[in-house]
Amino acid sequence: MIEYSDRYRDRLNRFWHVMKLGLAHEPEVFKWKYLEAPAARAGSRLFLVVIDEGEVAGILGFTECPVYVHGQKLMSCAFNDWYILPRLRGKRMGDKLMPYFTSRPAELKLHFLSNPPSIKAALRHGFDQLHGIAAHIEYLAYLARVHSMAQGAWRKLTRRARRRPQMKRYLKRLEQLDSCVKVLDASDEQVNELLTRCQLQYPFACARDAEYLRWRYLEHPKDLGVLLQFTCEAGLLRAVFALAWRCAGVSDALLLADVYYDRQRPQDLKRILRFHRQAALAMGASSRSVYTGNRELAQAAQESGMTFVREHLNAFRNDSGIALDPRSIPEWYTCGGDSDYVS
Known part of the structure; x- marks a missing residue:
């Protein structure tokens, strides 16, 4: 797992195309979302790549922002993008990658709009599923x-x-x-x-x-x-x-x-x-x-x-000590x- 830099641009673009993801045709949206966000401007690294056999084999994308919980301002981290190549699926990759999310410095971890396998991995790592959104x-x-x-x-x-x-x-x-x-x-x-x-x-x-x-x-x-x-x-x-x-x-x-x-x-x-x-x-x-x-x-x-x-599907984990x-x-x-x- 490595922080993204421009040296991985071509390999990341090949990954987008293999996965048939929209970002393959919209590199400017990727730049806006992960490299120009307010948290990125403040120094946070919001995008990680999984390197396997010399190629980008998976990605993790985050959003960081403050939240109010019962009037107190805390930091949250949302896990928005999670993709891995088909050949790596079924090997409990979710359990291997989830610590890269849970170890980020934020009192609240939010897992938005994710697929069922990643939600299951989140629940195994102390998350609660959110119903009603x-x-x-x-x-x-x-x-x-x-x-x-x-x-x-x-x-x-x-x-x-x-x-x-x-x-x-x-x-x-x-x-x-x-x-x-x-x-x-x-x-x-x-x-x-x-x-x-x-x-x-x-x-x-x-x-x-x-x-x-x-x-x-x-x-x-x-x-x-x-x-x-x-x-x-x-x-x-x-x-x-x-x-x-x-x-x-x-x-x-x-x-x-x-x-x-x-x-x-x-x-x-x-x-x-x-x-x-x-x-x-x-x-x-x-x-x-x-x-x-x-x-x-x-x-x-x-x-x-x-x-x-x-x-x-959504899930969250509260590490703040404030009841929510x-x-x-x-x-x-x-x-x-x-x-x-x-x-």
């Missing part, structure tokens, strides 16, 4: 969805790139949908004050700040995201949220990836979800979606027209931007 989707138009799926299937067969609209082209159109919603232009100080206040409303929430949101949604090389602010009639900043274009299977969805609002003002969340629907229609998306385990957000999403689709019951996840704040769901 799920996708909620509204299909906006049946014919549009069929057309989008047909186009997606054709692109897959012909190896053509998926439709990835440049979000900058839609900014003016989005700002015309609601007079109280516009592209985020509040100061970092205002944004960070709102984010902190909103995150501390929950027993668990990722501690996002303006720098992280810019990296996550505005610096993506494919221009897939936009940051928006909701300001009430009195001119007060009430919410900050992110929309991201997501290629979901063979159809296209507009994801409400992050939303930070005052829980005492549920009307703000309802208005944002209404805007989310209008934006998806304006951009020609075949569906819109939210990915969350939070009860309030899930209920509001369903009331706005979305339906529960499927739960995703995994069964209380409906009270946690979780959203698509907390995981590998936006890529």
Whole structure:
């Protein structure tokens, strides 16, 4: 197991192609995700490669960020990417590689969107499985969805790139949908004050700040995201949220990836979800979606027209000494931007 450096670039690219992974065709996304993330800028090494017989035979990819647990700020590490060559599977590689994750200096270890074998390995190393983090989707138009799926299937067969609209082209159109919603232009100080206040409303929430949101949604090389602010009639900043274009299977969805609002003002969340629907229609998306385990957000999403689709595998390990019951996840704040769901 070795920390990634440019000397392994060609061997890593061969690995992407052998595994038929999207990063084989998007090296700039790999660079953004693991070499330019805020934690990487601060000096953390977020990507490891498994070398076997002189070639890259597996990879481990991490995300590091602070989290709030009952008001205390801790460091977390999420395990997002885990791939090994087929010839190494079935040899309990999960048990051999898991210590590289569990030994990282973070009080909370989060294992997001992983396949069943890696979840089983995590459970053997002291993780608890998280239930309830799920996708909620509204299909906006049946014919549009069929057309989008047909186009997606054709692109897959012909190896053509998926439709990835440049979000900058839609900014003016989005700002015309609601007079109280516009592209985020509040100061970092205002944004960070709102984010902190909103995150501390929950027993668990990722501690996002303006720098992280810019990296996550505005610096993506494919221009897939936009940051928006909701300001009430009195001119007060009430919410900050992110929309991201997501290629979901063979159809296209507009994801409400992050939303930070005052829980005492549920009307703000309802208005944002209404805007989310209008934006998806304006951009020609075949569906819109939210990915969350939070009860309030899930209920509001369903009331706005979305339906529960499927739960995703997740697990976590708490080494902080602070009690955090995994069964209380409906009270946690979780959203698509907390995981590998936006890529």
